[in-house]
Amino acid sequence: MNAMLRDTTLLPIWEKIQRGERLTLEDGLTLYRTGDVIGLGKMAHEVQKARSGDAVYFVLNQKIEHTNVCVLSCKFCDFAAKKGDARAYEMTSAEILARISPDIKEVHITGGMPPDWPWERYLDIVETIHRHLPDADVKAFTAVEIDFFHRKFRLSVEEILRQLKAAGVRTMPGGGAEIFSERVRKELFPQKIGAREWLAVHKAAHRLGIPTNSTMLYGHIETLEERLVHMITLREAQDETGGFLTFIPLAFQPGETGIKPRHRFTSAVDDLRTIAVSRLMLDNIPHIKAYWVMLTEEVAAVALNFGADDMDGTVGGEKIAHDAGALSPHALKKEQIVRIIRDAGKIPVERDVYYNPLILHADHVVGKIPYLNSIPFYAHLVVPDAKILPVVPRRMGMLSAKGMMDAGLFSLMDYLAQEDRLEPLGFGLASRDQIKSVMLFSKEGWQGLEGKRIGIMDDTATSVQLLRILLENRYHVHAVLDRLHGGVNDLRDFDAVLLIGDEALTRNKCGLPGFDLVYDLACEWYTWQKLPFVFAVWAVQRHLDAERKAALRNAIESALEAGESDFVSIAGAHGRRIGLTDTETHEYLAGFNFRLGEREWDSVHAFRALQGPELARVRELNAASAKPETRNP
Ligand code: SF4
Incomplete structure (x- = not known):
């Protein structure tokens, strides 16, 4: 990118963006006044791609x-x-x-x-x-x-x-x-x-x-x-x-x-400058x-x-x-x-x-989880003929059920709900013990949550189901789970809150006022089952031809090899944007196993065995969303 900027006054601003730093009013004026409109556009486009992939x-x-x-x-x-x-x-x-x-x-x-x-x-x-x-x-x-x-x-x-x-x-x-x-x-x-x-x-x-x-x-x-x-x-x-x-x-x-x-x-x-400047400032x-x-x-x-x-x-x-x-x-x-x-x-x-x-009005779409923990897979991922769509895990499952997604890093519940049509590729997101990004922030200990109201981020059915299993099967507690609309709710009415992904990481570091007890659900599972927890599974549609599947598997393997060699260079900026130091980003990503072996599959089987009606509900939701005339819930 640096070589593509004709105006050298843009360079320090681009470096700030890469470090995950905020732009100032003076930076904004430099961007507005540059004669290198194409360079400005390229910077904004790079930032847009990191957020939205190829989606419009x-x-x-x-x-x-x-x-x-x-x-x-x-x-x-x-x-x-x-x-x-x-x-x-x-x-x-x-x-x-x-x-x-x-x-x-x-x-x-x-x-x-x-x-x-x-x-x-x-x-x-x-x-x-x-x-x-x-x-x-x-x-x-x-x-x-x-x-x-x-x-x-x-x-x-x-x-x-x-x-x-x-x-x-x-x-x-x-x-x-x-x-x-x-x-x-x-x-x-x-x-x-x-x-x-x-x-x-x-x-x-x-x-x-x-x-x-x-x-x-x-x-x-x-x-x-x-x-x-x-x-x-x-x-x-x-x-x-x-x-x-x-x-x-x-x-x-x-x-x-x-x-x-x-x-x-x-x-x-002026219109294009304003679009580009707003993407970079906001x-x-x-x-x-x-x-x-x-x-x-x-x-x-x-x-x-x-x-x-x-x-x-x-x-x-x-x-x-x-x-x-x-x-x-x-x-x-x-x-x-x-x-x-x-x-x-x-x-x-x-x-x-x-x-x-x-x-999705496109063929050959590969889904991308938009969280820090998936960056080692995606930072260097290039899949021939395919486009990348960042999408929260729950939606990825629905799009797969509609036949609109070739492959993706699926939430475990969505993978289990579609095992008949999805073929695992050997990669995924598994905890080593704790992971700090699926967290229950609570006013009460586990036993005190009987009959209480828990706000849930339901971007992924897996974390919600893990919480439900821990509550009911491990602690024998029945609580009311109510959906949060990410980041926009007043949390005062809840007795506990399940947060996942980047939001959980940030809150884990800064704390959530009023919620003094914090539980890492991966750690809870590990202590209980003596197994790592598998949150997501890379899988491809079974009906695709062998050549496409092999190309995808090879692309993921190469991308992961490159990604694992230096977590900070690929994910440091993302980590800094959500308030983590480079050391914290490294430690967080080092806490995952990105390849699924025997112990991880033992854990998947143990989780499957504990399913109540929830897996059937995920199947029903996916099936309902697969009908074109039916509204997504
Ligand atoms: S309030 Fe809206 S509709 Fe009324 S005069 Fe102003 S711009 Fe026009």
């Missing part, structure tokens, strides 16, 4: 702008109208429902803020969609609207969000953030909420288990420094709650608003979206190699950007999006509102 996400979505009547008059807005204007419209729940086709997976609701709608009308919109179209997730109402509801209906922000969640809201859009600058707010939208209120609403949503998006409106009167302050403010909020799913740079559409620079859309280079936000509606399809397509890993979706019914003169079409067909993503050399991944992959 999209969703079958429908925009609903339920009304354009608005009590505010933001200077840059071409969409809003006053009640009684010829342009004004207000939709009923039935009219909204009639617009949504049954294949839609995400309904995105935002609009004006009319003076006379009762609170129940908003709830009715959400409930109606949720009731009639249970396969479609509702993403509804910006922080500006939530704040408006809070003032108008005299309900707390938390109560508004609670009622919307109960009605069927799954996530919130990121609109209304504009740019976090009081100078710009006073100039362009003085009546609108500022950064403090916008962030307060989003943090409240995260605490209630409602993940949200984040945005930045750029290309009007803001400075580069203001753009970077905006990104850093979002980064700090994400450190606090972890609830942002994606960041969407929104290119300003000047329309008839008269805001300088008159009649100028952002340039393609090291803790999982996804960066190339919103083709505002960028145009052409710029969005290039952005997929400049750090973006999400193309939004088919976006039927969009009005706000088009009223402001957006040059893009009003909707794209699924086939068009798939072609754009394939032409960029990526895997088109149809997703749900939480970024769970539903359908």
Whole structure:
């Protein structure tokens, strides 16, 4: 990479990124001002690939702008109208429902803020969609609207969000953030909420288990420094709650608003720089979206190699950007999006509102567990003709059941549930004794957990099942296991919490306030069974030809040999990003056995023998997800 950077001022920034260090505002300015736009793009693309592999996400979505009547008059807005204007419209729940086709997976609701709608009308919109179209997730109402509801209906922000969640809201859009600058707010939208209120609403949503998006409106009167302050403010909020799913740079559409620079859309280079800079600055936000509606399809397509890993979706019914003169079409067909993503050399991944992959539009996909412990396999892995998809273990099992995945490092439960179709390759993730990344943080000792509520990260069924077996078969305790939406829950209601992967490693080091007892589940298994625990098994679809299987086995063996020779050089940056020293990263990875021998298979058989109905449930879930018309749970 270093040789590919023409601008030498980018080198120290690239080295910082490789060391897992955070970029500063000054670094951001250097990135924005470099003349080496291609070098900037390559840096962002490398970071994107490390996160998302070859995946680019999209969703079958429908925009609903339920009304354009608005009590505010933001200077840059071409969409809003006053009640009684010829342009004004207000939709009923039935009219909204009639617009949504049954294949839609995400309904995105935002609009004006009319003076006379009762609170129940908003709830009715959400409930109606949720009731009639249970396969479609509702993403509804910006922080500006939530704040408006809070003032108008005299309900707390938390109560508004609670009622919307109960009605069927799954996530919130990121609109209304504009740019976090009081100078710009006073100039362009003085009546609108500022950064403090916008962030307060989003943090409240995260605490209630409602993940949200984040945005930045750029290309009007803001400075580069203001753009970077905006990104850093979002980064700090994400450190606090972890609830942002994606960041969407929104290119300003000047329309008839008269805001300088008159009649100028952002340039393609500015758009690409902004995508790349945001990928590099926002090291803790999982996804960066190339919103083709505002960028145009052409710029969005290039952005997929400049750090973006999400193309939004088919976006039927969009009005706000088009009223402001957006040059893009009003909707794209699924086939068009798939072609754009394939032409960029990526895997088109149809997703749900939480970024769970539903359908992969590609052949020969190999799954990658996105945790530190799998890096020794993947750092040097090159499989001929195959693309790599990072995906949490639970989803890998579902995609395999759908026949969409050639091979992967499968969670043990998913491997056991699909033993008839998956052939083990001799590699996996097994503990030597303790591993520190499948941890139970508890307020009580094991016996004290009888009847108590345990929050579980269910990214992998194996860790949950190991916990259940330890509780019921070793300690004879029955507890209630409730799913956590990773990183976004308030943990105060739980008596214990099962964390896995990087989250567990970080919490194990820093502690989880209020949960003083910490149990390493691999260690518990080892003490009980005198066997290492096998968390994951590398396996390939049995029906593939022998040549492809052999190529895969050889590729894994070579990658592992290279990976095992120096854990710190391949995984140090990842470790530092989650707060581990290089020594801790080395010790952690040295605690795994990556090849499965006799003792590991004895452990697999012992675990299989202890299965209750859970293995059948995993089989059922995988089978249900294999039906195209069935929604993922
Ligand atoms: S931007 Fe939103 S809040 Fe402002 S006038 Fe337009 S619809 Fe109303």
